[in-house]
Amino acid sequence: MSKKQRLVGAVAVLLLLMLLLVGIFLLPGAEKESVQTAMRDGVLHETNRISLFGLEVNPGLISAFTVTGMIVLFCLIVRIFVIPRFKEIPGRFQLLLEEAVGYFSGLAKTNSPHRNGLLGAYLFVAGAYTFFSTIFELLGLQAVTTEGRSVTLPAPLADINGAIAIGVTSYLFILISGIIYGKARGAINTLKDFSLPISMSFRLFGALLSGALVTDLVYHYFPLSFVLPSLVAVMFTLLHALIQTYVLTMLVSVFYGESTEPPHKKPKKRGKLTASAENL
Amino acid sequence: MNLPLNIDLQQILLHALNFVILFAALYFLLYKPVKKFMDAREQKYKDMSDEAGKKLGEADRAVAELEEKLDGMSAEAEKQRTAILAGAQEQAAKRIGEANDEARKIVEQARDEAAAIRRKAVSDAEEDISRLAAESVGKAVMESAGKAFDTFLDAIEKEGKNG
Numbered sequence: 001m002s003k004k005q006r007l008v009g010a011v012a013v014l015l016l017l018m019l020l021l022v023g024i025f026l027l028p029g030a031e032k033e034s035v036q037t038a039m040r041d042g043v044l045h046e047t048n049r050i051s052l053f054g055l056e057v058n059p060g061l062i063s064a065f066t067v068t069g070m071i072v073l074f075c076l077i078v079r080i081f082v083i084p085r086f087k088e089i090p091g092r093f094q095l096l097l098e099e100a101v102g103y104f105s106g107l108a109k110t111n112s113p114h115r116n117g118l119l120g121a122y123l124f125v126a127g128a129y130t131f132f133s134t135i136f137e138l139l140g141l142q143a144v145t146t147e148g149r150s151v152t153l154p155a156p157l158a159d160i161n162g163a164i165a166i167g168v169t170s171y172l173f174i175l176i177s178g179i180i181y182g183k184a185r186g187a188i189n190t191l192k193d194f195s196l197p198i199s200m201s202f203r204l205f206g207a208l209l210s211g212a213l214v215t216d217l218v219y220h221y222f223p224l225s226f227v228l229p230s231l232v233a234v235m236f237t238l239l240h241a242l243i244q245t246y247v248l249t250m251l252v253s254v255f256y257g258e259s260t261e262p263p264h265k266k267p268k269k270r271g272k273l274t275a276s277a278e279n280l
Numbered sequence: 281m282n283l284p285l286n287i288d289l290q291q292i293l294l295h296a297l298n299f300v301i302l303f304a305a306l307y308f309l310l311y312k313p314v315k316k317f318m319d320a321r322e323q324k325y326k327d328m329s330d331e332a333g334k335k336l337g338e339a340d341r342a343v344a345e346l347e348e349k350l351d352g353m354s355a356e357a358e359k360q361r362t363a364i365l366a367g368a369q370e371q372a373a374k375r376i377g378e379a380n381d382e383a384r385k386i387v388e389q390a391r392d393e394a395a396a397i398r399r400k401a402v403s404d405a406e407e408d409i410s411r412l413a414a415e416s417v418g419k420a421v422m423e424s425a426g427k428a429f430d431t432f433l434d435a436i437e438k439e440g441k442n443g
Contacts, residue, residue: 055290057291058286058288058291060295061291061294061295064294064295064298064299065298068298068299068301068302068305071302071305071306072301072302072305072306072309075305075306075309075310076305076309078309078310079309079310079313083310083313083314083317086314086317088321097310097314098314098318101310101311101314101315101318102318105315120311120315121303121306121307121311121312122303124306124307124310124311125299125302125303125306125307125311128306129299129302156295159291159295160286160287161286161287161288161291161294161295162295164287164292164295165292165293165295165296165298165299166295166299168292168296169296169299169300
């Protein structure tokens, strides 16, 4: 790079910074809600509700349907255009898909070696949903509330209803599989962990909500919200998307493995006389 | 029913429905076909591996059989060699025996012939000696007889002259 080019680059960066500073401090800001209102709404979604075919719902539900729509569309394209052209020696994208399927299938086999056919599929779907619904908030898609305000669609699992749905669905999946494969013993095994759906739901909700709240706080108080927090938010969102995916799928696979585990056959007790006779 | 934290059963069910739809779509559109492809490929390579293992086993068995045959052939060859050697030794012993017999016969024959020649020579010599002796005697006799006759004749002649 020549000296002239470096000079031009430095001038451009300085100009951009000056424009940003002018924009931040001199232009009048929009009317903002208080941080308490923003936090409360972030947790409870009481005020900003969106109409779904006449039904007032939380923005999280709209996010959930949007994420599902996007994933299904992506899968449809992959199914039609990519999968029929799969090669024995995979390319990059095929390798990515195979790695994802292979990872969850392997996780199912590791934690539930006796029954894992459907578990692999469940883990794959739950993992994909958790991951993509978490990074969905990075898109910053907007929706219009019933009050005519614009809100950014949050991660579906940051809505407690979404987190409870996943937690309870996972628990029911484990319970039903336990009843089918482990009979009464499997059902008892699952039922004794009655706190599982609650812990799963609130852990997911808490983990995702905390990230959203911290980001909201940063956006609220720091004027350079579009420079520093955006970088940090992307980094943390990706990180906790991976962590939540891993934790959820790991928990489901471990509990599934426990509930569907076949009973261990105990060796038959021999009569005392037989044992004594053998000892003789 | 007002639940805390704005928990709404209807929305929970809608979220669950959304998840079920996603599960069905992801399972049939992505997971199942990819897994099927992976399993088919794995099965193919497993079959190839099994086939290779089978062929390797067959090759091992063939090698073992060949080695066994080779061992058998070596044993057979050793047996045959021993038999041939024994036969050859027997043959050689037989021939040596025959040769010895032949030699003995030849020696005996030679000895007999030598004895016969010796006997003949002795007999011839005896005959010669006898003949020579007879001739000598004859000659001596003749000489002495001749002299006596000559003397007689001379005496006769003398007597005739005197007479």
